[in-house]
Amino acid sequence: MNASEHMVKQSAHVLVVEDEEEVAALIAETLHRAGHRTDIRLTGADALAYMREHDVDLVLMDVMLRDADGVSVALQMREELGADRFVPIILVSGLDAEADKLRGLAYADDYITKPFPHDELMARVRAMLRIRQLQQQLLAGRNRYRFLYQGMPELCVSLDRKGRIWDCNAAFLQACGCGRDSVAGRNLVDFFMPGDHDAVRAYCDGVEEGHARSQQVMFRPVVPGHGESSRRVALRGVKLPADDEGPSLLLVMRDAPRPDQHEEERRIARRQLYRSAQMVSIGTLAAGVAHELNNPLAAVLGFSDALLHRLDSDGAVDAAELRQYLGIIKSESLRCRDILDNLHRFSRDREPQILDMSLLDCIRSACSLIGARASKKRMTIRNRITADITVKADPQRMGQVFLNVLANAIDFCPEGSTVTIDLAPPAPNARFAGVQIADNGPGIEPDVLPRVFDPFFTTKEVGKGIGVGLALCHKAMEECEGSIDITSGKDGGTTVLIEVPLGGPLK
Secondary structure, three states: OOOHHHHHHHHOOOEOOOOOOHHHHHHHHHHHHHOOOEEOOOOOHHHHHHHHOOOOOOEEEEEEEOOOEEEEEEEHHHHHHHOOOOOOOOEOOOOOOOOHHHHHHHOOOOEEEOOOOOHHHHHHHHHHHHHHHHHHHHHHHHHHHHHHHHHHOOOOEEEOOOOOOEEEEEEHHHOOOOOOOOOOEHHHHHHHHHHHHHHHHHHHHHHHHHHOOOOOEEEEHHHHOOEEOOOOOEEEEEEEOOOOOOEEEEEEEEOOOOOHHHHHHHHHHHHHHHHHHHHHHHHHHHHHHHHHHHHHHHHHHHHHHHHHHHHHHHOOHHHHHHEEEEEHHHHHHHHHHHHHHHHHHOOOOOOOOOOOHHHHHHHHHHHHHHHHHHHOOOOEEEEEEOOOOOOEOOHHHHHHHHHHHHHHHHHHHHOOOOOEEEEEEOOOOEEEEEEEEEOOOOOOOOOOOHHOOOOOOOOOOOOOOOOOOHHHHHHHHHHHOOOOEEEEOOOOOOOEEEEOOOOOOOO
16 A cells, blocks of 8 residues: 555545435445544535635535535635645535536536445545545645745746746845736846847757756846846756646756956966966067068168168159169068068967968968078978968967967977978868978977976976977967877977868958
8 A cells, every 4th residue: 555545545524515414414424434524514604614614625515505506615615725725525416417517517526416325425535535635745745846946045937938937936036126026927038138138048949959958158137127237147947848838947047156266366377477478489589570670671771872862962863763762662661560560469468369360371470470580590481371271260379379389390400401381181071270380300209299288398408498388389279279289200300280170251
């Protein structure tokens, strides 16, 4: 015997409403033998008064009472009990027409026709008491759910299929600064900043489709009529069982955790280190940039002096010659501007900005800055990247990566070496552009290779490097959602593979 059957067999309090006293006594006797406690009332008014003062588990009531129609009394009992109290009502009548039964069952739970055997009566009573017991369990479970739902410190809302608020808890009402009546039926997005509306709808759609149940999304709710709130919450949702009249989603909003102070300090320290490494690189580039600027500036000064000397000595200046001199001065000045622009882009300190960019332009800028150092060692840089490749990355970060990798190749390779920049063979359905930067230098020792991306690890002489260049390249590629890897052969030569997400067409 399970717990449910055991509870049904225990004594129940049954109210018998019957205007024939002998019939009422027989029914009560039958119920007594089954272990139930009974009370008898002869009129509908007395029955209603009794139920207002006592808890009753079941009502057995005649349809034809002295003072009222039993169906009308059943309706009044239902109204007074309310939706949260279920007391089964069995109507007893000598009327056995189908229309009479349907009329009685409109407000009662069962209908039994006189005369009836005692076994049938007790079977009906047991069935109704079992239904009452199950309804009480359901009500208790619902009350526990409501207690937990309303008592949760997190903001909770239930939504229907159209994104309207079906219910919410006290924490949500307090956060919004309004009453339940002003919340129910409103669209959820009304309580968030306009810029977050699309994100809220997309998240709710994801929960409905079953692929966003554990995802955290950050929002900033708005108190209607009270301006914007700075509160930020993380949103989690779960899809509820299908019910056309009830809610379809349950959403829980928790205060978004603020970044840990130590993590914030580490982030600042990493950024300062990043900036320091930039300045070190700028310092090593300074001599090369000065050499790059010296040649065009010498041409500008030379042709300017020649023109001024002609003018000062009243010498004739041919128009074609003048045009040629001025063209050279302009082109060399533009060359100086481009060199300085490249240096400025490299040295700028800002947060990553991911956008579609030309891979060739980025590599050319790095080569123009490093070209003087390569020429000094009589090294050749061969760039085989074509102009039709676009990637999605931060131009400044990518420029720093290419510059550091090329600088390492120049530092470690002997004079006369060659560095080749080429595309890696694409994989099927590749989402990345692979760039190989290969040199024919001495290579990297096997015991050194696993540590090349470690911060502050370097094999250069003291004063020649601080060991952060490749570590920062690794960090920059993470920020651009790409990767960097290094391989080196036994017979020398090093290849750096840089993978960058492919971009769309440039505007």
